[in-house]
Amino acid sequence: xxxxxxxxxxxxxxxxxxxxxxxxxxxxxxxxxxxxxxxxxxxxxxxxxxxxxxxxxxxxxxxxxxxxxxxxxxxxxxxxxxxxxxxxxxxxxxxxxxxxxxxxxxxxxxxxxxxxxxxxxxxxxxxxxxxxxxxxxxxxxxxxxxxxxxxxxxxxxxxxxxxxxxxxxxxxxxxxxxxxxxxxxxxxxxxxxxx
Numbered sequence: 001x002x003x004x005x006x007x008x009x010x011x012x013x014x015x016x017x018x019x020x021x022x023x024x025x026x027x028x029x030x031x032x033x034x035x036x037x038x039x040x041x042x043x044x045x046x047x048x049x050x051x052x053x054x055x056x057x058x059x060x061x062x063x064x065x066x067x068x069x070x071x072x073x074x075x076x077x078x079x080x081x082x083x084x085x086x087x088x089x090x091x092x093x094x095x096x097x098x099x100x101x102x103x104x105x106x107x108x109x110x111x112x113x114x115x116x117x118x119x120x121x122x123x124x125x126x127x128x129x130x131x132x133x134x135x136x137x138x139x140x141x142x143x144x145x146x147x148x149x150x151x152x153x154x155x156x157x158x159x160x161x162x163x164x165x166x167x168x169x170x171x172x173x174x175x176x177x178x179x180x181x182x183x184x185x186x187x188x189x190x191x192x193x194x195x
Contacts, residue, residue, distance in 0.1 A: 077176040083169060084111065084195055092127050092145060102161060102173055103127060103134075105145060110194040113161040113173045114147045120154040134158070148181070157181040162190045 079100055087093060087106040096102045101116040101124070114134075116124050123138035133150075134143040141152030148157045162177035171193070179185035186192070 078172065078174045080166060081113075081163075081171040081173050084165075084171060087111070092129075094127050096173075097124070097127075100173070100175060102175065104163075104171065104173070110192055111163055111171060112146075112192045113163045115159040115161055115175070115178060117159070118154055119149070119156045119158065120152070125158075160186055160191045163193045164190060165193065 079096070081093075081096060081102075081104050084106075087104065089106055089108055091106050093104040093106075096104065097116050103114045103116055105112050105114060118125050118136040118138065118141055120136065120141050121138055123136050125134040125136040125141070125143060127133075128135050132145055134145075134147070135141075136143075136152065136154065139153050141149060141154035143149050143154070143158055146157075147160065149155075157180075159178040159180060161179070162174040164172050166172040177190065179188055179191040
């Protein structure tokens with residue numbers, strides 16, 4: 001008995017078994033089933049290449065980021081506070097509290113600059129002209145005009161800052177250089193400017 005082979009039966013005979021090999025004499029892989037986008041082999045190949053390219057891309061991004069280190073840009077700590085003649089004797093200037101956190105105080109002997117930060121918790125005290133004292137709004141610490149703590153919880157006086165005369169005759173204040181009363185640093189030539 002002779003069997004007749006139709007076209008569909010021949011395609012089935014040429015299709016691969018579960019191992020993915022084809023019996024097609026041309027060596028071509030079978031075409032995807034109707035409605036299929038691609039073969040499993042193509043999908044896995046695309047996934048592997050996508051993973052490799054993603055890894056390389058992430059590595060390049062990390063390498064590029066490494067070339068630009070994180071830097072903290074801080075504002076300039078030195079500024080000019082005007083000419084000495086612009087301050088009256090006994091005056092506490094609040095002109096630089098907002099911008100630089102500094103009070104400039106003029107006495108009969110000269111100038112000193114106080115850092116406008118409470119030594120208790122770092123709040124900004126206010127200058128009370130009528131009472132002639134600095135008062136911290138957080139916990140009520142009071143400081144004299146010289147910066148000495150006399151009431152409230154602050155453990156130490158306010159810090160004085162470096163103050164000198166610039167070459168052009170203006171007051172030059174450096175906020176990065178602080179002088180502590182409890183260490184005897186207020187006697188430094190840069191903590192008080194004699195005029």
